[in-house]
Amino acid sequence: MTLRFNYRIENPESFNTLIKLEGFMSKSGLDKKLYELIKIRASQINGCAFCLDMHTKDLLKMGETTQRINLISVWHEANDIFTEKEKVVLELTEAVTLISNKGVPEELYQKVREFFTEKEYVDLIMAINTINSWNRMAISTGMFPECF
Incomplete structure (x- = not known):
């Protein structure tokens, strides 16, 4: 695989815009480990090897276990590996990333609201949008991993 071009050099404003989104997220108060779970799950769905490589390493540095990282893609079947709060976040990540499939069903919205305020719900959506971008x-x- 070859890098088509370095968009950071060719269009630095686009890179800076994404950095601003990250800055917004860092000020949101969203738990950093939850944010990494979002990044990994969305990147799995989208097939982004570069981001998967980066964010699994980041989560390992935060003290996460390889077992949990390895099971993110199959969190539905991982029983007690993830907390209910984490499962809701992963489910929301899937729904928003695959928004054209069925949107965000009311049932899912209500599950998210058991753990998060409306402001936090918007923060989660922004986190999902950020990694999707x-x-x-x-x-x-x-x-691709280590292309720079």
């Missing part, structure tokens, strides 16, 4: 930029420009 990064994924789409990376995939579209041919990024």
